Amino acid sequence: MEKLYKIVFTDYYFPNISKEVDQLKKLGKVEIIDCNDLIRGEVASEDQLLEHLQKYKAMDADAVLVNHAMITSKFISQLTNCQVILRYGIGVDNIDVKAAQEKGIKVANIPDYCIEEVAENAITLMLATVRKIFLQNKLLRNNQFNYEQIKPIRRFSELTVGLLAFGNIARTVAQRLKSFKVKIITYDPYFHQKNLFDWVEFVALDELYQRSDILSIHAPLTSETYHLINQETVKKMKPGVVFINTSRGGLVDEDALYKGLKSGKIAGAGLDVLDYKDENDYSKSKLMELANVFITPHTSWYSEEAIYDLQLKAGRIVYQELLKQKIE
Template sequence: MTDRIVVTDYDFPDLSIESGVVDGAADVELRGEYARTPDEVIEAAEGADALLVQYAEITDAVFEALPDLRAVGRYGIGVDSIDLDAATAHGVPVVNVPDYCIEEVPTHTLALLLACVRKVPSYDRAIKGGEWDWTAGKPIRRFTGATLGLVGFGKLPRRLIELVEGFDLEILVYDPYVDAATVDAAGAETVDLDELLDRSRYVSVHAPLTDETRGLIDADALDRMREDAILINTARGPVVDYEALAVAVEAGDIAGAGLDVLPEEPPSTPPLDHDAIVYTPHVAFYSEESEETMRRTVTEDILGILGGSDPTNPVNDLDGN
């Protein structure tokens, strides 16, 4: 009997990498669709044994309507688009790719931060518009020796600490789920969120999107930040209250922001056009190498589960341990 893997949605040029993995397996069929909403997924994936998901929302209704599902794989690290409780209740393992962009996201975070600090996009636009004036970006503060606050302390911000080592930054960390000894070992200081916001010139968000972190950086949090502070978000858009951030930047309450993620992607209306905000289109994860690793790893994991193996990168615990 043939096992059916349905790719619910993808923005890759093709599914050649996934097909290359599946082609070596007997009695496995791979099919690509463009389904984003739960209803679209249910219609497109009827009879599927496994799903590969990029942006689609996988809700309890999807699990109810697709009783043959034996695995769901998410392209990437975050799994906030998948109802994990529903998956567990239906006995469906969910897997992700936790390590594929350990180099890319911290590098992009640093690139956004330096672009904001040195006002590179503003100078670029000015020169292309015929203006040659080095004073147009004033004031610019020295990067070396400043204080960097990390909201969340998983693998990505830990790698970021290594990347900024030569800048002699003071590193503060807020993460209630990481013990102080781990933070100390990385050369950083554990603080609560309020203290981090009070002290940091640069605040970089690395928290996953959960009920607890949604809107974590809200108007009150932004009000606590220094007027020379720069906020960087390469995590998930809804962790930051975007409307409050726009108000804070326009009012000069903070110095700027570098955003790779937004609450709505792509945004239905143009985001705030302000020289102090640098945007990129949720691309921090990307390099040719990381994309290939992501796609190959999650496909191999799904294929293994269908073949009777335990998940390599399980997200939910089906055994209740």
């Protein structure tokens, strides 16, 4: 009898999942359990997901594809036949990886997802914050512009850009910054191919804080990196630093950042993420009060091409894991 593969989609933001399904159908007989519309406009809870899987007799699902849903140890413990849990994206902080590993379930991601988009957005925020583009625009629209209100502005090529962590996105940032002729320094104890980046200086963490005119953080969010930027690290930063975060909001203690911006220790910040649970209501963040902060609603990942690649690769990875062969 031909095997029936059961594939669960917990949540996604695309119009449909046809690209993934087209890949998965190559397995043979496939049943799709789509939980995306369980709660309209919201991500289903673990209990709602489990109830849905029980209703459709899918506790023996072979694979789970997840975007923002919390894949907890409770959820994982109920799965009887799962081989792979795939996260739509790079970070897997919404999945209890340890619980999955203990049950022999592989946790997969899309490691090269939206690298170009996030890198370019980080550089855009650097330039816009250093040049005070958004403040200038606001003053001009209110008929209040004068040069005194935007001083000082530094020449970009004279600045030192510090990259906290040197993963795929940070390396792409470094590649694109070469043409701006800035000094690039980085700290990453896990990166060892330093000879491939002879225009980048690898320094100790405290030196990174002390020398960076622009500090851009690109670390993953883990228990070790939670609030990596805090009151103590802000004290170590160069006066007048510009701070950029396109990674994870939880990397930054928002109170410490706010105080640094209010005091002038941090000259400005360009943020695509906040340490705030409701990304649809950033208005409650006190950082929104500050004129020297520009915030985008976690959209640095976005381009139509990035979404297309994400869906296609998600389907391929799950296919490969279940069939243990590559698609030619």
